[in-house]
Amino acid sequence: MFQLSSEAKQQVLNELKRYESKQSAVLPALYIGQKENQGYISPDVIKALSVLMEIPESQINEVFTFYTMYNKEKVGKHHIQICRTLSCMLVGAQELTEHLCKELNVKLGEVTRDGKFTVTEAECLGSCGTAPMMQVTSLDSDKYYENLTPESAMNIVRAMK
C-alpha cells in the first residue's frame, strides 16, 4: 500500500496553507504524489492525498484526469516527450520519434524492458524556435533538449543512467 513519506506530507501541508483557497493545493499535491510514486498516480496516491488534505477523492480524481502532466500509468525512469505540433513537425519531429522508438525497441507509450524509458508525443512545448526537441522528465529533473537530430537525441538518451 502506497504511503506518503513524512517529508512529502509536510510539503502537501505547506501547499494547503500557501493559497487563499485550500482547493488550490490539489494541483501541487498531485505533483508531490506523482513524484513519491515513481512518476505516476495510482488510486492509492489519490486516497492518501484525500485523507491528508481532507478533500474528497472524487474531487482530486477529477483534477488528476483532466491534466496531461499527471501520468495515468507507470512510465520509465526517464519519460521522453517529443513535441509533435506543427513547428516541430515541419523540421522533423516525426523522424525523431520513429528513430527513438526503433532504437529503444518500444511503441509510443510503452516502457522499455529494463524500465528505463518511455517515449510519448506531447503537444507544443513552447520550444518551436529550437525544434525539433524533447523534454525528458526523470524523478529529480525535468529538462528540455533542443535543436535535435535523431542521432544527437539518441546519444543524449544513451548517456542517461
Add this chain to the structure above:
Amino acid sequence: METKYLTEFYHLPEFKNLDGYRKNGGYIQLTKALLMQPQAIIDEVKASGLRGRGGAGFSTGMKWGFLPKNNEPRYLLCNADEGEPGTFKDRMMMEKAPHQLIEGMIISAFAIGSKKSYIYVRGEYEESITTLLTAIQEAYKAGLLGKNILGSGFDHDMDVYRGAGAYICGEETGMISSLEGLKGQPKLKPPFPAVQGFLKKPTIVNNVETLAAVKYILRDGAQGYRKYGTEKSAGTKLFSLSGNVNKPGNYEVPLAYPLKDMINILGGGIKNGKKLKAVIPGGSSAPVMTAEEVERATLDYECLAQMGTMLGSGAIIVIDDSKCMVECLANLTHFYRHESCGQCTPCREGTGWLEKIVHSILSGNGRMEDIDLLIKVADNMKGKTICALSDAAALPVLSFVTKFRDEFEYFVQHGKSKVKGTAYKTPNYIADKGHAHA
C-alpha cells in the same frame, strides 16, 4: 534590424539577477510609480495604446478600467501558460528577465489596487518557474514585495502557480478555474474576470509581455511608447519565428514591421534553398496566408485583420513548398481535438469530426464531398461556444481548405499527396484517440 526595446539587456546573463537588473535601470520605474496616483498610471497605460499580447489584442488600460470602483479585494493574474502552438516568447522573457516581469506586475498591481498576484506558468516550463521563484525571493528580501513596499505603504504578495498540461488553461477563465485547483474548464462570460474572477473576486488577467511592457510606458510616457508602431498598434512586439527558416527565434520589432522582412532578413530566408509556400502569422489559431499575401502584409493588428487573419500571440510559422498542406492541417486538427475541454457540443464533436475527415483524406480514403464537409463542420463551430477554442479550431481548417484547395482535391482524386507524390504514412499520434482533457 530588430528594435530591442523590451529586450535591450537580454544578452546580459546578469540581467536575470536583482543586482544586474538594478544596474540596468531596474526598479526605478517602480519607485516612481509608487509616488503616483494609481488612476494616473491607468490613464497613462490607456493613452499608450498598449494592447494585450496574449492573443486577443484587447486594450490593456480599458480592461483595467472595468474593475469595480470599490475597495473589494482584487487579483492580478499573469498568463504564462504560453500554449498557442508556435509561441515561445514568454518563456524567454521569464528566463532572461524575471525582474522585468515582476516590476511590471508590481506597478500594475499598484495601479489596480491589488494586494496579491499570481503568475500561472505552464507546467512544462520548469526552468521559468525556478527562475521566477528565485527572483521573487530576491524581491522580497529587498523590500520590493511584501508589506510597505519601499516605504510607500503599499503591500503586495506574489506567487507562482504551476499548471499541469492543458492548452485550455491559457484561456483566462479556464486559467482561473485551474488556479482554484479545479479542472481548467472555461466559464461563460459575462461575468468577465475583471468583475468576477479568482475566488469570485475581480481579477485582471494579462499576458507576460503585456505586463512587462507597463514599466516602459511609465519610463517613456504614453507618447514615448507610441514612438514605435502605429496609431492602433502601438509599441514593439516580440515575434516567435519558427518552421522552415534559416534563423528561427524570438525577434522584437515595432508593430507594422513587414512580414516578408521578418522571414527574409531577420529569419535569414527559407531553409535549404526551398521556396515559401505559406505562413501562419499569429499562432496556430490564426488563418494561414499564401506566399503572395505575405508580400503585402505588415505585422500589426489592423493589417492582418484586414487580410482575414490575425496577429494573435505573434507566433509566425513558416511553411516551405516541400510541405503537404493536408498533412500540416492534419497536425493542427489533432491538436485542437486533443485540447478541447469537451464542455460544448459544437467544439467537442466538431474537433473530433475535423480530425477524422482530414485524416481520412490523408490516408487516401477521402471523398470529394469531404472537402465541403470540412467547411460545413468548421462553419458550425464558430461563435457558438463558451470559449474561443472552437473558433480557433475552425479557422485554420477554413483557411487551409479555401486557400490550398487544389492540394486537398488532388489528395482525394489520387489518394496521394500532390507535393510529396506518395501516399501518406499514418502519423504516430493517430493511435491516440479521444479528448485528453474531457
